[in-house]
Amino acid sequence: xxxxxxxxxxxxxxxxxxxxxxQKAYDVEFxxxxxxxxxxxxxxxxxxxxxxxxxKGEVDKVLFYAKNGDLTTxxxxxxxxxxxxxxDAFSI
Numbered sequence: 324x325x326x327x328x329x330x331x332x333x334x335x336x337x338x339x340x341x342x343x344x345x346q347k348a349y350d351v352e353f354x355x356x357x358x359x360x361x362x363x364x365x366x367x368x369x370x371x372x373x374x375x376x377x378x379k380g381e382v383d384k385v386l387f388y389a390k391n392g393d394l395t396t397x398x399x400x401x402x403x404x405x406x407x408x409x410x411d412a413f414s415i
Contacts, residue, residue: 330387330395337374337385 336344345351349360349372360372375384381402387395 326389330389333372334387337372 332344333348335341345360347363349362352359352361357373357375360374362370370390371386371388373386373388374382375386377383381399381404383399383402385397387397389395
């Protein structure tokens with residue numbers, strides 16, 4: 324699989340908290356302000372992923388460390404949870 328496909332697979336697993344996928348690929352460490360996912364030796368997952376959360380327990384930043392040294396940072400701002408969307412949001 325390409326890096327982009329693997330990255331998308333793991334990003335979706337983190338967003339949806341798909342623990343079946345995550346537990347197969349990672350060992351998990353809980354720290355004060357984050358959860359650190361370290362890939363198991365048999366995994367083709369990114370080198371390390373850190374998920375930072377705020378005082379409400381909401382994810383506000385995710386860092387993906389690639390095996391080649393690249394770093395991808397995703398920062399969540401102005402987060403709205405379970406807000407209704409207008410029907411036209413789904414039209415093309």
